[in-house]
Amino acid sequence: MPERKRVAVLADSDTRWKWGATTALRLVPDQRLTGYLLRGRATPTARQLGEVGVRADRLAEVTCAEFLAEIERERYDVVVLALVGGAVQAVLHGARALWPTPAGRPVFVTGYVGVVYEKLADGLLLRHGADLVLANSRHDAERFRAVYEGVGADAGAVTETALPFLGGAPYEPAGTRAHTVVFAVQPSVPDSRADRAYLLERAAGHARKHPDREVLIKLRSKPGEHTTHLEEQPYQRLAEKVPGGLPANCRLVYGNMGEVLDGADLLVTVSSTAALESLHRSIPTAILTDLGIREALGNHHFLGSGCLASWDQLDSGLLPEGDPVWLAAQGVRTPGAPNPADAGPAGTGPAGGPASAVPGAAAGGDAYAVARAKVAGLLTATRLPSPAPYYTLTTAPGYLPGILARHRLAPDGRPLPGAARQEAGESRLRRRLRAHLREAARGAYRHGVQRVAPVIRRLGEL
Numbered sequence: 001m002p003e004r005k006r007v008a009v010l011a012d013s014d015t016r017w018k019w020g021a022t023t024a025l026r027l028v029p030d031q032r033l034t035g036y037l038l039r040g041r042a043t044p045t046a047r048q049l050g051e052v053g054v055r056a057d058r059l060a061e062v063t064c065a066e067f068l069a070e071i072e073r074e075r076y077d078v079v080v081l082a083l084v085g086g087a088v089q090a091v092l093h094g095a096r097a098l099w100p101t102p103a104g105r106p107v108f109v110t111g112y113v114g115v116v117y118e119k120l121a122d123g124l125l126l127r128h129g130a131d132l133v134l135a136n137s138r139h140d141a142e143r144f145r146a147v148y149e150g151v152g153a154d155a156g157a158v159t160e161t162a163l164p165f166l167g168g169a170p171y172e173p174a175g176t177r178a179h180t181v182v183f184a185v186q187p188s189v190p191d192s193r194a195d196r197a198y199l200l201e202r203a204a205g206h207a208r209k210h211p212d213r214e215v216l217i218k219l220r221s222k223p224g225e226h227t228t229h230l231e232e233q234p235y236q237r238l239a240e241k242v243p244g245g246l247p248a249n250c251r252l253v254y255g256n257m258g259e260v261l262d263g264a265d266l267l268v269t270v271s272s273t274a275a276l277e278s279l280h281r282s283i284p285t286a287i288l289t290d291l292g293i294r295e296a297l298g299n300h301h302f303l304g305s306g307c308l309a310s311w312d313q314l315d316s317g318l319l320p321e322g323d324p325v326w327l328a329a330q331g332v333r334t335p336g337a338p339n340p341a342d343a344g345p346a347g348t349g350p351a352g353g354p355a356s357a358v359p360g361a362a363a364g365g366d367a368y369a370v371a372r373a374k375v376a377g378l379l380t381a382t383r384l385p386s387p388a389p390y391y392t393l394t395t396a397p398g399y400l401p402g403i404l405a406r407h408r409l410a411p412d413g414r415p416l417p418g419a420a421r422q423e424a425g426e427s428r429l430r431r432r433l434r435a436h437l438r439e440a441a442r443g444a445y446r447h448g449v450q451r452v453a454p455v456i457r458r459l460g461e462l
Helices: 014-027 046-052 064-074 084-098 120-127 136-150 193-209 237-238 257-261 274-280 311-315 324-329 370-382 399-405 426-462
Strands: 005-011 031-038 057-063 078-082 107-110 134-137 158-160 178-184 213-219 252-253 267-271 285-288
Touching: 005 014, 005 064, 014 031, 014 046, 014 078, 014 370, 031 064, 046 237, 057 064, 064 084, 078 084, 084 107, 084 120, 084 399, 107 370, 120 136, 134 136, 136 158, 136 324, 158 370, 178 193, 193 213, 193 237, 193 252, 193 311, 213 257, 237 370, 257 274, 267 274, 274 285, 285 311, 370 426
Parallel strands: 005 031, 005 078, 031 057, 078 107, 107 134, 134 158, 178 213, 178 267, 213 252, 267 285
Antiparallel strands: none
């Protein structure tokens, strides 16, 4: 029996851990998964990790330099980088320093956790150099290749897949009206207190207008926790100031998004990736236009989706349905179609043949067939070339060193002196003390973001 492949996932937030871990399961179904959390402001808590529902055989919190030391020592087969672009670039340059010539090294995979609507060129070029750069749809794959080809970089790593966590039972309406409405909020969209309070009050107003409906405000994090994006105005605190309070049929909820959607009849959001999860299950989905359709909000991504709507229209009974053509381009299952992420055995195409022989496999029955075939092919090689990111000291001499320095790497990708802390020989008390100090510092940072920064901003407006 072949030995299970060793896979490492490095993530820097709860949502990226969700994407990275589920991507790893799609790419290498028979695996031993080790999880690493990149130490930083958004390092997820145990509660947030439990909410994702994907467990690793081992989980550790590390710095970039410590992670590089781990992958050199442990010799993983596949490494999934579920990180912001700058961190991906740092790891790739660190890997280039570890393996400057063709060698037996891990296959590096990266991508995006959801809708890509901002900083397209910047984020993509920071991810260049990975063996696979996953695109969540045909639409994204075309845009990704255009960026790489536009700068003369190799676009061969771009691989069309789908969001790995799309799934769940198709929606079965209980009638012609929505009985459970889920408002999926976002940490930083919109960002102003007034806009966030407005949306919350409209959700509460919808509950008052429809006492037969249950309106769930689906929250991403609890006060004091951070997610991928900073949340300066938590809805929990805004809810305390809703005039008259939230009605009895409107409440704040946490939990796994897939489980919340199990009971949903309508999903409402500004531009959350939860909309794609909802549309994938054919649940009526509304992308709010109350605050305009603007790039800053991300809802412009849904132009042509058939889902743009306002709270006034929802109050009047509108239940938006996704446009099939738009859904197909976004890698989302259309009504009546099989789930592309679930169909077909691992490593096979729609007819059971090799995925490598099916160029359009990502658009057919199995969205991960082509990606699995690429990974399998790379794993058979005894040596892989050194990672070759587009950004180098020649192409970006005024940009790259700063990115690497933020992760305590030298311009050549090697860790700076003292960057990789050696904890061997340290007492358990000292390690615990350091962990508590880190958590206290993280808590102080979060308090500053959510409490102090808004007050200073308001004072500056006087």
